[in-house]
Each structure stands twice: as structure tokens, then as C-alpha cells.
Amino acid sequence: MVATLELAGYPFRPKRYQLRDGAAMSYVDEGQGEVVVMVHGNPSWSYLYRDLISALAPQYRCIAPDHIGCGLSDKPQNYPYRLSQHIDNLEALLDHLDVRSCVLVVHDWGGAIGLGWAGRHADRVKGVVVLNTAAFLARRIPLRISLCRMPLLGPLIVRGLNGFAWPATFMAVRRKMQPAVQKGFLYPYDNWQSRVAILRFVQDIPMHPRHPSWETLVAVEQGLFRLVDKPMQICWGGRDFCFNRFFYKEWCRRFPAARARYFPEAGHYVLEDAGEEIIPLVQYFLMSCHD
Template identity: 25%
Template sequence: MTLAAVAHRRLKLDGYEVFYREAGAADAPVILLPHGYPCSSYEFRALMPALSDRWRLLAPDFPGCGYSDTPAGFAYDFDGYAAFLARFLDRLGVDRFALYLHDFGSQIGLRLAIARPEAVTAVIIQNGDIYEDAFGPKYEGLFDILRRPEAEARAALAQAVTEEEFKAEFLNDVRPELADLIPPDLWTLHWALMTPRRKAITVDVLAGLQQNLDWFPRYQAYLRDHRPPALILWGPQDGYMPEASARAYLRDLPDAELHLLDGGHWLLEVQLEQVVRRMRPFLERTLGRRANA
């Protein structure tokens, strides 16, 4: 298989510029790739060409992230990001899509799915948690901060938004030989893009994680009620989202296909071949392919 090129595009949306990556034919079934924290569409740079022979992959940078603008007046919270994804898809004329759910992009993607359940053709779930009772031990430190008085909590969160903490987020408990496979470009690139305004936005988003817990039953109800075809690919070497976080999805998606791979939170950096090997037959069964592929 010859890997196709990934196009790097920009469009205007509501007066601000959005950067996004696109691969695959315009008439192919769409896979939407919302990114996580502290990242951007860069996390999908290797996955996209590996699937673009049969599917169209779209990976936008959220406003305030990556190479997109940081517009004033944008709602920098999970509702705002979900509304952004809807507007982005409308702008490109996409009305049906599969969702790749990773990190906080999983919860943003699920808010989009709740708003447009008829549009979602399938979900690929990769280290994105929606079950509070299956949290890993690293969450305790974060929620300890969030339980403090607001001013004190926000000050502590601001101190945690550093290049060193970005590095820790990307390495996140994987074994040393796997950590060597994770490129330092991930934290150096994304820290270089972190302006004072973006740092303040990051603190706002992190401070809102406590309120996001209230949405967890709604995410679960969407999966339980709509039962989208689901593939769960998980790196259990993840201090936030261990194996239990993956298995928790089976409560609401008992027919989901689950694979635990040798990796952690940023699975695409260390197990790309294994991810693609499992995604391709799943996508063939659920999305089909471009007619002439």
C-alpha cells in the first residue's frame, strides 16, 4: 500500500482561521479526529496516511490550539469545542462521520454525538475516559487541586501548565523502552505554541473538568441508547486511564471489540501498526469504503 499525502489546510469559520489536516478522497466515508490535551491535530499525522486509501480523515486544531487562531469571544469549554466541531463539519459539507475518541477529545466528540446521534456511523475509543469509578491514580492529584478554593485551585493549575508538565503528560507511565519511541517534538512543539492567552484558556479548561463529571452519565446513556459500532483500542500503561477505564465501556457497549495494546495514553506513537491493523477491518465492516477504492 502506498501512503497518501496529508494535506495541511486552513479555512475561515465565523471570522477566525482554522487549521486542519485532511487525507483521503472527498467522496470517501469520513473519520473525524478531535485531538486531546496538550496536543493538536499533530497527534494524527501518522495515522491519517495509513487509512486514507479508503477513508477521508479530518483532523482540525481546536481554536486556541495548534495552528488555529485564538479568537476573542469563543467559548473555550467542552460545549464550545463541540459546537466548533459541528460548525467545522457543516462548513465542509459532512453530515455523516465516524468518531475517533481520545483524551478530552472523547468527551467533546461525545457531546457532538449527543447533539447529532443520526450522524455518527461508528466510534473508535482510545484512552478517553467517561467512567469516574475507573479513574487511574493520577487523577487524584488533579481533583485534589480542584477541590481547593477557586483562586487557590486556579493558581495551582497555572503552575502546572509548563513544558516539563507537557513532557510528563506525553510520557505518562509508559515503560522506558516505549518512552524512547515518543518524540520530544510533541511537548516542544506544543509548548512553543503556548501563549499567555492560551495558558489562561488551558487553566479555564482544566478548572472545568470537575463540572464535566456531571456529563459522564449522559455520555454513557448516549452509548447505551444508540449502541454505535465501537472499537476500543487501549494503552493500559496510563496513569489516568488504566485497563479498568477501557473495560468500563463494555457496560454500555457490550458488543464492542476491545484490544489492549502494549502502550499508554499516546498509543499512536508506539503502536501505530497495531492500531491500523485493527482499525481497517472494523472500518470496512461499519463504514465501508470509497466505491473505487
């Protein structure tokens, strides 16, 4: 168990689970009752869900892992940082924790990872909360992210200059992030070695069929049909330069029965900008999932 960190809004004592490949995943496991699994993206970590965990833990068991290479998990320098590996790791953790039924909350890469797991285990999914994410192929990629994928320049920007995680603390929000919160988001990513997965996630975006993760994402997308009858709550930040309105509409098209709320002035880190409105929506949604 990791000692309590002195980070704003993060009073938790994360636990660790060692995977078969030897890497250890850190995860928050707070509260008791029906399970809510919160899956983060890049370049965030379980800190993203701190307020949601605190609000839900009195009634629910909240599990929020840090992907390998992220947050407080191990950050091996030579590791298969691919979508398929992250899905396998999540599967191993939830099996270890004996999670047989849960509601998923997914954001950013957490959509492909969490719903990749859900497509394999639809019988264990009670519902899904979707926050500015994708779990299907798209040909669009913002220029600023494309630059971070370039050989030589990408590693310099992302790992050397911290030009992905640090800009996210002001580009992914519309409200100014408080310095203590900014410190929390950046805490695990303070040097070249600790930013390895941030770069690998950027490089792992499959933009053509020859990409190593293309077929994995195809399988994730195909698995969504197993979830069409599951309750879904969509909460979307409308000022997201990456996951823009196209993605929101695509989720609504694929899941027409979903409850959808669009927050036009919220950014990519939608929980930072609209958490006061989203948390009650999630609480109400969870009650309906467990009726």
C-alpha cells in the first residue's frame, strides 16, 4: 500500500497489484457496495476521478486504476504500451479484485480500454458513464497531437519538455486550474523516464490499418454492440479540441437510448469544468443501474 500523498483532493491510500509480467499497477479502492470502475486516459491518472470517488465512496466501492506507465503505477522503459496490453492489464486487475458486476466510468483512452474490457465481459457491466472519449475508429487527429507523434520531435516535446501533460492542465480545461490541482495532475510525470507512457499513448493512436493497434480498436468497436442494451450516461465537454462534437454525436447515434448531457463551456477534462453538475447526474444514474 502506498502512503497517503499530500495532493489536493486526493486523500486516498492506493494499493498495488503485480501483473504476471512483473509490472505493478497502482489503484484506488475506496468504499463498499456496488462497484464503480473508473478508467482514465492520457495524460491523466486516477487523480482525475478524485472528486467523483469522494462523492461516491460512502455508498459504492470505487476502483480507479492507474495504467502501467501512468500515475503511481510502475513505469518500465521497455514495455508493450499498446491498447491490447492495457485492456489485458485492466482485465487482470478486475479479476484479481473479483469484480463480477460494475458500472464503468471512462474518459479519453479509458473509453477504448474500459470498453475493450466491457466488450469481453458484457455480462459483468451494469452501465457505462461516457466522458469525452472514443472507442471506435476515427480518421481525425488534431495537428498539435500529430506533432507529438513525429520521430525525434515527438519524444523531445512529450518527454523532454513535458509538452503534453503540462499543456493539458490549461488546454484541457476552460476554468483556470488551481496550482495545487495542477500539481496533482503533473505529480507522477516529473522527468523523462516518468513520461514514457504519455508518449507511447500518443504513438499508439491507430490512424491506418497497418498500425499495431488498429485491429485491437476494430475489435473494441465491434464489441460495442454487446453493450447497446446497457444503461448509459454521456456527459460531454463541448470545448474539447480533440474529442469534439463529432464524437459526442457518434456516441448518441450508436447508443440512442443513452441519457446525454452536453456542457458547451466545459473542456476535455470535463470533470474539472463541470464536476458540480456531473457528479449528481452520475449518482442518479447509479441509482437507476442498481434498481
